[in-house]
Amino acid sequence: MKRCLVMKFGGATVADIDKIKHCIKKISPKFNEHSIIIVVSAMNDTTNQLRDLISQISSENECALEKHSGNLNSIKKYSNIASDLILSSGETISAGVFSLCLQDCGYKSIPLCGWQLPIVTDDNYGDAEIQQISMKYIKELINQKTIPVVAGFQGISPSKNITTLGESSSDLTAVAIAAELNADCYIYKNVSGVFTCDPNSNSGKKIDSLSYENMEIASKHGAKVVCYKAVKYAKKHNVKIFVESAFQKESGTMISNNFSQKNIVTSQQAFIIPLENHDPIPSEHIFTFGKWCIFSNQEEFENYALNNNKNISKQKYMKITLIHPSKIAKDHFLNIAKKYSEIYSCMDSYSWICIEKKYASNLEKDLHESFVK
Ligand SMILES: Nc1ncnc2c1ncn2[C@@H]1O[C@H](COP(=O)(O)OP(=O)(O)O)[C@@H](O)[C@H]1O
Ligand SMILES: N[C@@H](CC(=O)OP(=O)(O)O)C(=O)O
Incomplete structure (x- = not known):
């Protein structure tokens, strides 16, 4: 089997079909040497729109709650289950769209939701922790030279409800799959790497390589570029992360133990x-x-x-x-x-x-x- 490579595309990079087709150009140079697994986030700010939608209903839920004076915890649990199902749907669409675009460009591809692997999590809806992942289905697809496009951000609880892994945690899906396959993980963004400051608000400089520890600290304290849970997971499982632009050719930032x-x-x-x-x-x-x-x-x-x-x-x-x-x-x-x-x-x-x-x-x-x- 060829060496596996996980390529994760963030929401900004899959915002529309033109952008997705640009992302696909990143795949062809790597395709001959590697078995590619794609992970995608929801298109653009879809997840935020879904959050807004949920918050409109949830405020009404609270009133209903007061009226029925039910058990607060169990009602909350049911609303969390429904909310995670809604929130996860952005990535489901995105995986389907990305896979269709790949097919359109001549690749064999199948989109997958988290539950299809499955990525089993605890039942902490909205911020679930991964407990177990199976690579069986992904390996079958790879053997058939088919590119799996996995919806990031999604899991399934032991009680078979859809969970989400926390804000910006499609990165975590990608790193967790890379850990299982002993693969490197490329994270594609609309910025060309990790910068000393947010490149959109300040004159930061790109960092060539960074330790897990520094990235962990930076992510924990608000650097939006790689999700904190993903860096923590990568550190634990020694997964190399490369942060690169989806649209430009320049080299990005490597996050690993081998930092300069x-x-x-x-x-x-x-x-x-x-x-x-x-x-x-x-x-x-x-x-x-x-x-x-x-x-x-x-x-x-x-x-x-x-x-x-x-x-x-x-x-x-x-x-x-x-x-x-x-x-x-x-x-x-x-x-x-x-x-x-x-x-x-x-x-x-x-x-x-x-x-x-x-x-x-x-x-x-x-x-x-x-x-x-
Ligand atoms: N230190 C940093 N280095 C790079 N980007 C950063 C940093 N801090 C904040 N950012 C912001 O993080 C954003 C993440 O990239 P983006 O492609 O929008 O994310 P996503 O993958 O979620 O779509 C960038 O637009 C950038 O403004
Ligand atoms: N769409 C989810 C998960 C995610 O990782 O998104 P992105 O890669 O665009 O930050 C969120 O917005 O939280």
Whole structure:
């Protein structure tokens, strides 16, 4: 059997037929060497429209609930089951449409819902955890040189209800299938990789390679580019993720254990100090990667600081960069902040700090070590 490759296309990349046909161009160079498995998200913002639809009904449900004074938990459970069925339908359509487009381009293809594999989850509707996946059907299709197009985001509970895996979790479907097949996982987006900041709102720089740990932290703190549950799963099962543009040729970002030295500022050249209760950081603020910003080197940082926040002394800022929430470090952060009072007042309530290695005390080093382990 050829080596398997999972290719996941996000909602923005499958927004219409023209875009899907562009996505398909990404498949042909890989098709001869690999057995391809496609995973798709719902077209564009279909899932949000479905969420809106559900919320219109749910508010009426609450009134009905009060009228009938039924058992709140069981009524909630029934409405969650129905909501997940509705929410999952965006991916069902998308899998069918993508598969039809593949057929139109001359490939043999079959669309699959999560339950057809099946991807068995717990019954935590709306944010279900994967418990077991069978690759039997996918392997049969691969052997027949047929490309399976799997609807992302979907699972099935032990009681045979459709579940969804959580917001943006088609990435998780893709990574979980890749883990089962010992395959790499390509995630195609409308951006060309993971950037130091959201490329649509700031002048970030593309990162060539990134550790699971850094991506996990960034995703957890709001970087929308790869779903947090997917990164966690990839780390656990050692699945290499490549984030690339669906429409451009340039190389993207690799997320793995083999990351290049220059891109790991937060764990190698600097110390992450965990903090608690940080406030949301305005997008124009210097530290945005979701809520994080990673710089490859001092010069990059200085340029960014200079271009984006002229009020802040770049010299002092060199001592400050980043963050993760945790109880132990809060007092410690406040002490550091006092040392750099000018910066602290600039930062106001932003509890984000990162200390370059050369400035770090032993305590800071210990905190860092305990965090990155
Ligand atoms: N650090 C980051 N790097 C790249 N994209 C980011 C980052 N933070 C936020 N984003 C945003 O994440 C979005 C995800 O890409 P998109 O293709 O829209 O997602 P989807 O796969 O869900 O359709 C991008 O449009 C980009 O603006
Ligand atoms: N459509 C689902 C799942 C998903 O992963 O979507 P996307 O890959 O477009 O973020 C959602 O919006 O949550």
